[in-house]
Amino acid sequence: MYLRQIELENFKSFGGKVTIPLMEGYMAITGPNGSGKSNIGDAIMFVLGPKSPKAVRAGRITDLIFSGGASKSRAKSMTVSLVFDNKDRILPWNDDTVRLTRYVKLSDNGEDYTSYFYINDQKSTLGEFDSLLTKARISADGYNLVQQGDVTHIVQMSNLERRRIIDGISGIASFDADIAKAQGEKKEATDNLNLIDVLREDKERQLKSLEKDKEQAQIYLETKNSLDVAKAQLTVRQRDKEVSTLENLTQYTDKLRGELEVLKKEKETVRNQHAENEQAIIAKEAEIEAKAGPEYRKVKDDLENTKIKLATEKDRKETSEADIRNQNEFKAGFLESIEENRNLYRTLSESLNDLKIQHDAAKEEFDNAKKEEAQISEETTRHGGELTELQKKIVTLDKDIDSAIIIDQDARTAEAAAKIVLDHAETGKADAEEALETAKFEMKDADQNLKEVQNEVGPDNTEEISKRILALKQEEAQLEDKESQLRSALDRANNEYNKLSAEKRASDSVNGAGEAVSRILALKNTGQIAGIRGTVAELAKVEPGYETALGVAAGGKMQAVVVETDAVAAQCIQYLKSNGLSRVVFLPLNKMMPGKPRAKAIMVLKRTEGYATDFLDFAPEYTNVFWYVFQDTLVVKSLDTAREIMGGIRIVTREGELIEASGAMAGGTIRKNTIAKFGPTAQGALDEAAQNVRKASEALETVREMLRDKRDAIRAADDEMRRIAGSDNASRDKLAAAKASFEQTKRNLKTAEDNLTRAVKELETAKSDLVQKTAAAQTTGQNLENLRNERTAARERMAVIAPADLQERIQAVRNKVFECSQTVNDLASQIGGAKAELSGLDKQK
Structure with a gap:
């Protein structure tokens, strides 16, 4: 294996696409300084994936992209490919030629980037690059590439550090890493096997448990078949029992029908006797009427009518007496309120008269001050010029202010009246709420009284109670049947427990x-x-x-x-x-x-x-x-x-x-x-048997408690039946009176609720009216204030341009007019408040 070719595009100083062929064996690259020789080594390092950009002499990866130089613009991406001859398959890739390509693309902001990896033009990852190169003992951080200073550095380093480099180049470090990885995988596989063993054992235990369940299910099916046969036999016996019961009931019904026929005949006889008595009474009345004359019939009718009227008047009297008591209580409170209002009215009237007297005196003094001011104004007018214009303006403003004062006083009076109405509305709402609470209390008291009377008298529901007693007795019979079954189950559980306990003692004794x-x-x-x-x-x-x-x-x-x-x-x-x-x-x-x-x-x-x-x-x-x-x-x-x-x-x-x-x-x-016997001890079965005994005992006690409650309910129903049967007419009358009282308090509660609703509406109306009146008063007050400020400005200007002696007279009369105006306004406001309160009291009349 050897590096056969390097392909560059926009990498560092190489703009555009550049291909550098390399031959097998020793090969040198020469060129002047700055021609890019070192950049070729950086390109190789870049593809191998160094841990730091400093390994390729760059501050950041993006610094490796071709900058454009003096005449070109900066590139948006770069690509470097290393082409290896792999005929000897040192690189674990099934191909004679392996091309490792790394592509970096700048983002739109020019700062960030995205990096891509390819193997033979197939998309890959940096991890796959590292794995492939490590198998061939090639590393960017190793010494596959010996750069300037590396030899000196290797000579000067310690033996241990040099040994690490040799291990890395020879592949020993890679093998050690593979061994460590294999050992980790082995440990993980061992742990998984142990876990599988645990799960297998658990499944085996479950399988054994299911086999036991299967045996129990077979036993259950056999038992169920036996139970079905037993149920069928029981059904037949119950049917025979019911048939016998039906025959007995039929005989009893026939007997009752015979007795019913006898009673019907007796009833017919009594009815005939009653008819005969009625006829005798009519005949006797006719005889009396014949002897006494027509007056007898009239007296009799009058007597019957009088009885009816007497009962009606008695009821009306009781109702009227209750109404009179309520009216008297209301009258007393109302008279007391009237007296308080009268005293307040008298006090307010006297105060109003005093205020009017004071107001008239202040008004007279104000008028005199105004006359004096008018004389000075005429004298000022004679001076002519600006002084005359100012005087005319002040006269006009005085008239406007007088009108504004009247409007403001009316608005203030209306606001005060609205406040009084609001106070009365709040008082009315509070009274209505108090009356509603009283009505609720009386309603609750009447309801409680009615319940007590109903409990005392008891409802006339004998038929319902009879049905309830019959249902309770049927439930009692069912519970008695359950009690019997649970007693049998408890006996069987106790026998099983005793048997296992004896076997356990024997086993312990035998096993020593x-x-x-x-x-x-x-x-x-x-x-x-x-x-x-x-x-x-x-x-x-x-x-x-x-x-x-x-x-x-x-x-x-x-x-x-x-x-x-x-x-x-x-x-x-x-x-x-x-x-x-x-x-x-x-x-x-x-x-x-x-x-x-x-x-x-x-x-x-x-x-x-x-x-x-x-x-x-x-x-x-x-x-x-x-x-x-x-x-x-x-x-x-x-x-x-x-x-x-x-x-x-x-x-x-x-x-x-x-x-x-x-x-x-x-x-x-x-x-x-x-x-002596092998195998688990019998303690588990014994504990299970004890648990069964406890469960059966608890279930039996629960049923017995239910049975006691059911019998108590039957006794209570019997007592209620006897109490209803023994109730008298006086109790019935008492119940009727309690119902009538309850209905009356119910009507009173409805009236109180209606009154509260009306009071709430009046209160809301008063609040809304007060808001409007207050806004109007604020508006008139602001208008008055503006006019006064304008007049004050005119007077101040007049004081500046008027002669000295005239200025003193103007200031003196102005102060007097202002004081009198304030006094008149205050008294007018007090008069308005007094009138508003008197108006409120008049409304209460």
Whole structure:
């Protein structure tokens, strides 16, 4: 492989397209200073992708784009391609020629840029460039290109740094990186495999669980079929029971119909007697009328009419008395308010009269001042010129101001009146709100009273209560049925729990699980000591049919406790010593040694059913543990087979006879319940049974509580029925009176709500009117102020041009006129306010 050609376009000093062919072997490029020799090396470095632009003698990548020189414009992009001869495939690319191209394009702002990479004109990335070049041991930051000063730098650097350069050039560094990457991928793959194992084991457990569910489902289907048959039988029995009940009801109905016919006849007899009595009464009245004359009929009619009138007048009297009481209370408050208004009216009238007197006096004094001012004005007019014009203007302004004062006073008076109306409207709204609250309180009190009377009297809904009692009794019967079923379920759950509890005690007794082992396993369950796996018996399962053989062969070793390390075993032993507990055998997984079968066992293996460990299912990590327990114990079908091969090997028969390697034989009758068993303890099933007992007990207690509540409801309904049946007419009258009072307070509440709505509207109208009056007053006041300012300016000008003695007289009379005007205006404003208040009081009349 060698660099065959360099292609440039707008790179540094090379404007336009330039192709530089290179031959295999040694080749030199010569030229004068500044001709671009070094730029060719920069072009090669640029394609190889240095980490810093400084490696190609540039501050930024964009500095590499052809600047245009003195006569051309700057280029918008640049392209550099390195063409390699790759016939020897040193570059891992399946092509004889490999062209690596890097293209840089300026953005519109002229500062930023976009960089593109191509391999044989196919779009690529900088990462793919690096990977391809690294495989060929080419690097922009290495020493594939030796530039000025590089040799001196290599000679002066340390051995370690020089070794790194050699490793990089030779590819060792790349291989080391590949190895590190491969190791990382290996670790990741190992972690994934471990995760897959965990997931697989979880799926296997789920599969076993589903198989158990399948078995349970089959049992369920069989049970359901049995249940369907039982339900069908129950339905038949219920039908027969209902048929029998229907027959009894039919007989009872026939009996009631017979009694009803008898009662109808008795009713007809009573009705005939009543008709006869009515006729007798009519005849007797006719007889009395014949003897007493027509006056009797008249007296009788008058008596009936009088009774009706008396009842009507009594009701009207009670209503009138209530109205009179309300009117008297209102009258008292109204009279008190009238008296207050009268006193206020008198006070305001007196104040108004005094104000009028003061106003007349001030007006007279004001008129005198105005006359004096007029005399001075005539004297001023005689002087002629500007003074005369000013005097005329002041006279005109005085008239305008007088008119403006009257308008302003009217506006102020109207504003004051609007404020008074607003105050009265706010007071009316407050009174209406208070009346509404009172009506609400009375309504609430009447409603409460009606409810109390209704509760006391009770509704006349005997038919509804009867239906409710019947429904409650039906629900009671259903709950009693549920209670019976739950009692049966609880009994079954208790029996199951007792059975499992007895089996657990027997299993513990057989397996020899003493207190010491139980305490060690308790440490495992509570997490006080980590690393305890369990007993040998718990860590394996036995194929069916070999339970007796393996239980005898393992013996007491079944209660040995498996732990993870000898440190855990030492910690457990220290715990046993500290608590005075007996000895326990511990099997640390990190120290258990493997073993090999003896030659004799291997020789006779084919004549047996297999090693004892062949019939156990346990995790591979426990292989050394179960070798310790069984070693090369062989399992045979019968004692005869065992006798044929015994001697130098340990043998156990499927029925439990044990022959040691020494030749010792043990056998006899074995009770199944005395043999130690492999497999998980029965504690899980026992806990589940206890949970079932708790659930059944809680469900039963819930139903019993519901049954108690239902019976309480039945008793309450019976009491209500008896109370309604025993209510009298006085209670009914009391209820009617409470209803009438409630309806009256309801009407009063409606009236109060209407009054409040009207008061709110009046208040809003008063507010709007006040806003308008205030705006008008402000406008008239501003106009008056403008006129006064204009008059003041005219007077000030007149004071400047008038003679000295005339100026003094003008100023004196002007002050007097101003003071009198202020007094008159103030009094007029007070009179207006008093009139407005009197107007408000007149409206209240």
